[in-house]
Amino acid sequence: DQQVKQNSPSLSVQEGRISILNCDYTNSMFDYFLWYKKYPAEGPTFLISISSIKDKNEDGRFTVFLNKSAKHLSLHIVPSQPGDSAVYFCAASAGSAGNMLTFGGGTRLMVKP
Amino acid sequence: GAGVSQSPSNKVTEKGKDVELRCDPISGHTALYWYRQSLGQGLEFLIYFQGNSAPDKSGLPSDRFSAERTGGSVSTLTIQRTQQEDSAVYLCASSRDRDTEAFFGQGTRLTVV
Numbered sequence: 001d002q003q004v005k006q007n008s009p010s011l012s013v014q015e016g017r018i019s020i021l022n023c024d025y026t027n028s029m030f031d032y033f034l035w036y037k038k039y040p041a042e043g044p045t046f047l048i049s050i051s052s053i054k055d056k057n058e059d060g061r062f063t064v065f066l067n068k069s070a071k072h073l074s075l076h077i078v079p080s081q082p083g084d085s086a087v088y089f090c091a092a093s094a095g096s097a098g099n100m101l102t103f104g105g106g107t108r109l110m111v112k113p
Numbered sequence: 114g115a116g117v118s119q120s121p122s123n124k125v126t127e128k129g130k131d132v133e134l135r136c137d138p139i140s141g142h143t144a145l146y147w148y149r150q151s152l153g154q155g156l157e158f159l160i161y162f163q164g165n166s167a168p169d170k171s172g173l174p175s176d177r178f179s180a181e182r183t184g185g186s187v188s189t190l191t192i193q194r195t196q197q198e199d200s201a202v203y204l205c206a207s208s209r210d211r212d213t214e215a216f217f218g219q220g221t222r223l224t225v226v
Contacts (some may be wrong), residue, residue, distance in 0.1 A: 006155075034214060036217075041219070042219055042220075043117070043204050043206075043217030043218050043219045043220050044156070044204070044217045045216075045217070046214045046215070046216065049214060089155065089156060091156075100146065100158055100161045100169060100172075101146070101156075101158065101215065102158065103148075103155045103156035103157075103158075104155055105154065105155035106155050106156075
């Protein structure tokens with residue numbers, strides 16, 4: 001029973017365009033959501049987060065949108081750069097950012113020059 | 114060091130042998146997590162330590178898996194009588210407290226032959 005799902009295993013985008021990565025969750029107790037980026041042979045690195053009291057959080061080229069009623073969040077990267085090519089994991093926790101995270105299966109983003 | 118450190122980075126072991134994986138969290142971080150990523154899969158939660166509280170072991174897949182955290186710092190994940198399905202990248206993460214994001218180490222790639 002996957003509580004956090006990333007339905008697109010891969011995404012290919014042209015450099016300079018927008019990348020949109022999607023994530024759905026089923027557990028209504030989740031109230032904190034994070035995105036991690038992972039390069040091969042490295043651990044995931046924290047990218048951006050959002051709490052359930054907000055519907056948008058922006059940090060430079062990265063924006064996360066949260067739709068609580070739909071239990072859906074998305075990560076927008078604009079403009080996309082070749083260095084953004086990595087696997088992106090959506091994660092959720094209940095109670096606080098430091099609680100146990102439940103991860104989605106990841107989406108491999110490929111940004112073509 | 115500045116980040117979460119894991120050792121060894123790679124481990125090849127024979128089926129049936131025991132292995133120990135080590136994690137040095139970021140100094141001062143009270144929360145420590147173990148996750149694993151099997152080939153083509155997302156990140157699977159294993160165990161969570163928070164301060165002096167009893168650990169959350171709900172993710173451990175069998176009683177062959179155990180973990181301890183000594184002195185609130187270094188953690189060791191032990192897998193007894195390893196099986197081929199234990200082959201995965203084992204990732205450790207730490208966070209300063211319950212309200213901050215987790216930072217990951219580079220992982221230990223375990224291969225059971």
